[in-house]
Amino acid sequence: METPMMKQYLSIKKDYQNAILFFRLGDFYEMFMKDAETASKVLSIALTSRSKGKDKKIPMCGVPFHAAESYIAKLTRANYKVAICEQVSDPNLPGIVEREVVRVITPGTVTDENALDKSKNNFIAALLKKHYKKKEILALCYCDISTGDFYLGELNFNLSEILGAIEPAEIILPSHLYNNPKFLQSIKDFSNNLHSFGLWENYFAVYKNHPLVKDVKSSAAKECACALLGYLEETQKTPINHITKVSEIISPKYARLDSSAITNLEIFKTFREGDVKGSLISVLDKTKTPMGARTLRRFILNPLKLKKDIDERLNGVEELIKNRDLLDRVSTILSHIYDIERALAKLTLKTANPKDLISIRYSLKGALHIKSALRECESLVLKKVERDIKENISEVILLVERVLVEEPPFSPKEGGLVNAGVDEELDSLKDKIKDSTKFLAEMEFNEKERTGINSLKVRFNKVYGYYIEVSKSNLYLVPNHYIRKQTLVNAERFVTEKLKEHEELVLNAKELINRKEYEIYLSVISKVLEYTTFIKEAALAIGLLDTLAGFAVLSKENEYTKPHILFSDKPYLIDINDGRHPVIETLIPASEFIPNSVLLSGERQILIITGPNMSGKSTFIRQTALIVLMAQIGCFVPAVSAKISPVDRIFTRIGASDVLSSGLSTFMVEMMETANILNNATDKSLVILDEVGRGTSTYDGVSIAWAIVEYLAKKVKAKTLFATHYHELLKLSEVYENVSNFQVAVEEEKTLDGEERITFLYKVIKGGASKSYGIHVAKLAGLPDFVVKRALNVLKLLEQRKIERPNDNLANNNQLTIDL
Template sequence: MSRMMQQYHDAKAQHPGMIVLFRNGDFYELFEDDAELGSRVLGITLTKRDGTIPMAGVPVHKLEHYLGLLLRAGHRVAVCEQMEEPDPKKKIIHREVNRIVTPGTVTDDVLLDPRAPNHLVALGVGKPGVFGLAWVDLSTGHFSAADVPAPRLSDELSRLNGSECLYAESLTALVAQAAGSYLPKSRVARPDWTFDPSTALAALKTHFQVGTLSGFGFEDEQPCLVAAGAVIIYLQETLKASLQHIRRLRPHRSDALLTLDEVTRRSLELTRTLRDSQRDGSLLSVLDRSVTPMGARLLHDSVLAPLTDPVAINGRLDAVEELLKDHALRRNLRDHLESCADIQRLTTRVSTAKAGPRDLSAIARTLRKLPAVKAKLAGRRAPLLQDLEKRLELCPDIREVLDKAIEEDPPHIAKEGGVIRPGYSAELDELRALATDGKNWIARYQAQEITRTGIASLKVGYNEIDGYYLEITNANETKTPPEYKHQKTLKNAKRYYTPALREYEEKVVTSQDKSRALELQLFLTLRDQVAAQTPRLLNTADVLAALDMLAALAELAAARNYVRPVLVDEPVLDVRDGRHPVLDQILPPGTFVPNDAAFGPDDGTFWLVTGPNMAGKSTFLRQVALITLMAHVGSFVPAKSAKIGLTDRIFTRVGASDELSRGQSTFMVEMTEAANILNNATPRSLVILDEIGRGTSTYDGVSLAWAMTEFLHGTIGCRALFATHYHELAQLASALPRLRNYNVLVRELEDEIVFLHKIAPGNAERSYGIHVARLAGVPEAVLARAAAVLESLEKQHELPVTAAAPDAPVKKGNVVLPPEAPRRKPKLKPQISGPSLFGEAEDAPF
């Protein structure tokens, strides 16, 4: 094995489970299994080294691009760098891993989504049925933990959308069983000792320099602290850098937040669309008018975890209202914020010693904006704006030193020089002057030699290979003074040097080297000074994020004519002329039809909504849920008026799909989601049901829908909207006092119908499914036969009898029907007080 390949294998052995990118000249090379994997993931050519070893490579200048591809595929990467310049005298270049990049520990902007958090999560196990969950966004320092019941683990993992997950090796099977597909692509089974309670707790206490975590709101025995300690140990091993920007561990209080399970977040398309999982078209995409990445991330988190504390909600609403009414204030604040850099992530890079000159320059530029922002907040009425004004630190000492030291537009890399302003360091100025004066010296020396030799074309030049030289053309070779020493022969000229030239060259080059070395040291010292102020900078960043989110919500309300919701303690919901927040923006202006939704003692708390497909039932249901959620975020809402009772959870059961990997059919998925609602909803919950029981026989389905309606209405007593094509359920209105029938209006014009998209009292008598099938392009022969079957069913509850022989297929047009089988007239009689489902039938299967 060659010495270079031995270096590669050493790096692999020291970083198990990671892909090693091995620097070799102008390429980072991958070998053996890494090369084969890289060829598939990166789409690069697979070749052979020495004819036998699989090899692939990526150019050095495109490293960040290929790192991004590997991270998004869930891989962890160790970059093995050349630590010295190639030297012909040495047979092997010293290399070592100087950078580890994993999906959950990346801090480089180019590898991150600026408008979304990037979570590293860890799972520990407590008492049976409870998991300890901890998560950190290393790029901002936000670190949280909570004990999570096993049934809610998948919901929390879905909310966090982690990029990397840690767990103990011995728990691999248990974690896979409990979390399954909700685990991130990058899954790291860590040595069990890193999840040992005493070891993990000691790591936490050492990091935060505390004797107990009770000051953070935890009890030392909580399993989530084991997960949090495992996170700190992993970061220390992986980064080998300061973690001072992780200042505290926050307890995640689910009881202070409106709970949204994974099904609800997905069904309501809060941050991603169902169809293509893109941000565009989601609720977040239309709400987000933020002008900073910090504000965008805060809004992202707020949409996924709305508030339930009325004081906190109204605090946000007061601030949004003041910013909405004061147009000049809002505009000026947003103008200042728009020019602010992402100092959350910049400060993280500073504190982990990864920041470059432009990062410090961006921090300085942002700090210059703070006095104007603070002045705009002075004298505000809203308590939250007053609090933000008090918390906003101007950091004048940091700004002053950066303004004096860092150039306005410095280079990316400190080693290149040109980072430090003139006047900041007298020593640096002297060294630079020497280098600058060197140009004048060369000009004088060249003029002097031209005069002395009489060679008008003589010139003095410099390059890194030859150093300083005198160049004389071949035509003037005879005039060359004897003291000139020959250095190089060119095609049309010769190059020479003199002792005076060599002496000055050494002086200038030395001064340039000293200048760059001093400048680099000054930059590193400045970076350390800024890193020491990490808590103050991150506090300022949090204030700017909150201001940006509040101003963005005010801008949204102004642009879309939103109204302030009134939050009340009673479980009511009264929305007048409500609009779907996404469709209202996507559709042409004036085309969306608003609707009312009134829930309360007089209006009922359970709405049964019937009507044809495509008429707008699903839109209306989601609209009510989204307006409720927006109010709990602290946002104004798309309506003429809105009174919303405080809600603890929003549940949705909308559509379904097979989950074959779990062995679950569409109907099983539907029933699992329904069971979650029935077992966990409370009187303060809002339940959205868009069809129930459609994946089984008609009678099974209607029976289940009937029983679930009774349970939600009577046993739970929550606010609920149920869209259904089971028109028979309308009879429940006579037996259930809080149930009301509503339908989506349509207008019939001969054989066509017009969807009015308006919700009105009463129940629909038809579903118009055949009409919708015609719009979808179903063949006319099928539609005609369906119409005949429907007519017969509506008259007799039986399939039509044909004239064909009992065992022979029946052909009508191009449609072949199966032979008729003996049929019994269906009879169904639910056990409730009130009319039966199909009239006075006997032998009901209940």
């Protein structure tokens, strides 16, 4: 027979079958049955058992409630949902304690800052694919509930491009898509958490007139947004009021950076090791605040296209560079600002603690100092930062300062967080507690006098309350009205009627104090949330300033220059004088990096770049793309000078990789990515191609590469850097005026013993390379001398197009059996 508590547990659990139920029992969250078996393995905690009735036991495990966040974080990182079931009635009342689920934490709805990467958003996405008037529509909505960022729109490009960029922690789908294996296969590489949301359709009716989405014209995008808002409401069990603005996924203001470019250019992590160190962001990120770090990431994913917008940021960076005192001052203030966005979200979602209010107070005070520092600034972007930090946030600062103590406890329900003078009733109750200390001291003195027991003590602890402690050697002196309460090894503890009355008075006062302070705490949160819009504006302004200040610090440290941005209606131009790779130059000793210039224009639209392996071809083409990207996010660039026409997209096809899970070979992936470029690039795009065609036979590869260059030259007219070992492509410059040949210079010399030696000069010069020097590179890599010598002989034969029949002893034979 099941106990009443287990009946209650099973009743609640049936509504949360797809989540691990954290069931509050006193100071612990307990898990039972399959939940316990799963959690014990993931969390590495002991699996025990509990009686279910006569001769039956069920698996169980538990975690302390005060340390639950770290355990929840482990479970969500392992892709589990966690339903938090709290006690909602007084456990001291008779009968079973009432319980209900107050929140469901999923990988995409985590708000605990210790479980999140401060430098990036934690997105949850909703996807919809439907047919409307014989047209297939793909809509996407994604949100970071921990910051309040919210995006939506219809997509007119490959879904994988944006999913790869935003990396959603969780994706919810309508049932018809979740049950479509082909669609699931197409997106499963972008999130480990795909869910069918059974109430998808229901929430369209609930939210279609919500202020966030009522003006959204796309019905598919609106449906996505309504479903996502509904899912958030279902999991958080409270209104999501900190989401105050909707941003369009596609905007004419921004260029696009797809997942291939992000990977190939090593924007956020290195291609092979997957490390942040060695990536572009490891160099660019000089931010001091979490808001700044996330703003930088957003800038990179959304490069600006309009000269006016880019110049606005660049001018702000320039002003900070020129005004060193201002830069130092704002950098110092920024270093003391906390994560305002995530603290505000926790207040809204009712998961905050008093320290979140204190961090908001400190941070808003810092924001006002920043406002004061920027009053005399001239650049539009710094004026905007100053303008967006409103004076009225001082009211929030004053409120929190007046009500809460400087260092409040973590829990808001245990008292000790409200200042004196805030509430008369509260002060009166606290006075009773203070009088209690005096009462106990007087009682101890009087009892010692009355009994003659000099070692007598009057004390309190949380388990036994108030007591009088007498050592065993003095028990014969204990008065008859003392009531025995506890026996120790060397002493006995007693109470008296007078002490019991005082205990009841004090404990009642403490309970009333805790309750009153919690009410005051909630009222402070309610008042702070009235300023949500202003607090969010200040947080965004701080993120913007932090990013620009980081650019200024970086530009001074690395001697970057301000790029000259050209109008889009002028002849298209990328003219970089002595450009440097922003990452590689930081990884080698100063002055060792060899800078290179590049000019792409209407007359010089495509550069065919040849040269040996390891000579710097890939570095050169990548640094060009990175310099353009840096310019378009508003950062100074590593070059002596740069004139740049903003691009609408940066396309890359670099490196070789299989997608084995999809059954795609290296060459198939290469062709798919190249097809995406040829089908979507425009005359305002920048295209970076490295060794395209090498994944198949030589003749096939040359033919494909040739045709690709022709198509780019004749049809697309995108500015293109094409690094290749196919020297046959050099002839294209004779056919097309907008194709030019460049090579990475190499110095050849003969050693005294007649060996040919090469030195890489890492300098890009006009003209085509006549050799690839692959064998020399192989020698540098440590191939055995026999292999190197044999390869040189084979190369000579191939170049002479000779046919010879080998001897049986291959090692002694210098001929090759290939008919060319």
